[in-house]
Amino acid sequence: MKIAVLGTGMVGQSLADRLACLGHDVVVGTRDPEATRARREPDGMGNPPLSTWLGSHPSVELTTLPEAAGRAEVIVNATNGAGSLDALSRAGAGHLAGKVVIDISNPLDFTAGFPPTLLVKDSDSLGEQIQRAFPDAKVVKTLNTLNAHLMVDPLSLGQDSSVxxxxxxxxxxxxxxxxxxxxxxxxxIDLGDITTARGTEMFLPLWLRLMGALRTPAFNVRVVR
Amino acid sequence: MKIAVLGTGMVGQSLADRLACLGHDVVVGTRDPEATRARREPDGMGNPPLSTWLGSHPSVELTTLPEAAGRAEVIVNATNGAGSLDALSRAGAGHLAGKVVIDISNPLDFTAGFPPTLLVKDSDSLGEQIQRAFPDAKVVKTLNTLNAHLMVDPLSLGQDSSVxxxxxxxxxxxxxxxxxxxxxxxxxIDLGDITTARGTEMFLPLWLRLMGALRTPAFNVRVVR
Structure with missing residues (x-):
């Protein structure tokens, strides 16, 4: 499939890498591809710049948000949750219409430090906001309950877990x-309509405390029943 | 141990039953023991009245909130989350001081129907509110991520799960x-101080959607790592 991954952070890189390995035609979209390509320093988390990643992924093209979305059949929103609505608007409602939009983002608010709180919750969710903003897109919320590595390689845990x-x-x-x-x-597990994204987005506060208690993001939940 | 279970709903009954079976000296506290004892109809969920339950648990005494709390070494808050602060105030701050208070409640708000939202969340939690209201109590939040039956018999799932x-x-x-x-x-899993109760209380929206999707409350999460 032709898949656009919007966002160049760890989540975007993990998804683009895995999708390309699986044989999909992957394009990565970002606001300013030239500025992204020119960056030579690690990001704030110590991750290498995207130019390094692109060098080892010659089949993956970096382009603008609208060009990436326009060329794809399936669009992955791997942008920062606080900026997702803006990034998707830049991609263009017309480029999302009729397409599957996989929303992986979490509406985290780091303005008061760590752990972050949620920008939207309980009676609404970012997944619903995106669906409302782009009513012709087919938004599916998933993978936002896992760290980037486990999103695309859950079996590395050595045990089955749930998504x-x-x-x-x-x-x-x-x-x-x-x-x-x-x-x-x-x-x-199919939780139901897009309003059930409230459940998975509100799982983040527990995920964050678990990461603190376990001192690793390499965990997931299995729903035992 | 001498343990007071405050609250006479399914959660209170499950805890009191299991604790009594394990040999603890259990007393159940409620606002108005006479009115509770006199009730002969099932509750709104179709559960039998407490008088039936008391008949099959002759070792468990039903008494007032302050009397139950005053006699116990460990106090279980199994009251409705919306009324927990009031119920614990009625039990009496002096009766909670210096004691372990196990808080099982969830701050669910059913005023807008089902699924409920949370009365407190994200930058605070009911567990913290209780600890602040009763600073001399030793509040431990736990078990609020499970249904009443699995709280006290998790192995009935046939697999290990986490709490x-x-x-x-x-x-x-x-x-x-x-x-x-x-x-x-x-x-x-020890998540840390009482502020980490925000994580487990905010898990409820996902728990509620899972109950809907799985059509049973008989599930739990296992943290796979």
Whole structure:
């Protein structure tokens, strides 16, 4: 499939890497490709600049948000949650219309430090905000309950664990479930319509405390039943 | 141990039953013991009245909130989250002082229907509110991520699963971990101080969607790492 990954952080890189390895035609979209390509310093988390990553992924092209979205059949929103609505607007509503938009973002608010709080919660979610802003897109919320590495390689935990999908369009969810299974996810739970994204986004506060208690982001939950 | 269970709903009954079976000296506290004892109809969820339950638990005494709390070494808050601060005030700050208070409640707001939202979240939690209201109590938040039956019999799932503790007092948490292990919990994760209760209370929206998707409350999460 032709897949656009919007966002160049760890999540975007992990998704683009895995999707390209699986044989998909992957394009990465960012606001300013020239500025991104020119950066030579590690980011604030110590990750190497994207130029290094692009050098080892010659099949993946970096381009603008609208060009990436326009060329793709499936669009992955891997942008920072606080800027996702803006980034998707820049990609262009017309380029999202009729397409599966996989929303991986979390609406984290770091303005008061760590741990972050949520910009939207409880009676709404970022997944719903995106669906409302782009009513012709088929938004599926998933993977936002995992760290970037485990999103695309859950079996590296050595045990089965669970991942969730939320969305209004059953056919779009089926496309996403196929992709998740191709990553190695063995227990994909369909929570229901896009309003159920409230549940997975509100899991982040527990995820953050677990990361603190376990001193690693390399964990996931398995729903035992 | 002498343990007071405050609250006579499913959670209170499950805890009192299990604690009594394990040999603890259990007293159940409620606002108006006479009115509770006189009730002969099932509750709104179809559960039998407490008088039926008391008939099959002759060793468990039903009394007032202050009398129950005053006689106990360990106090379990199994009251409705929306009324927990009031119920604990009625029990009496002096009766909670210096004692382990196990807070199982969730601050659920059903005023807008189902699924409920949270009365407090993200930058505060009910666990913290209780600790602030009763600074001399040793509040430990736990078990609020499970249904009543699995709280006290997690091994009935047939697989190991996880439960969490949050609290400021390490010795109080150790008492609670011992009790949890006596129930059959095999993976008790200490999330840290009482502020980490924000994480487990905010898990409820996901728990509620999972119950809807799985069509059963008989599930739990295992933290795979």
């Amino acid at each position: 969730f999908v939320s969305g209004d369009d059953p056919a779009a969810k089926a496309v996403v479930v196929d992709l998740l299974e191709s990553f190695g996810h063995t227990d994909v | 969490f503790v949050s609290g400021d007092d390490p010795a109080a948490k150790a008492v609670v971990v011992d009790l949890l292990e006596s129930f059959g919990h095999t993976d008790v």
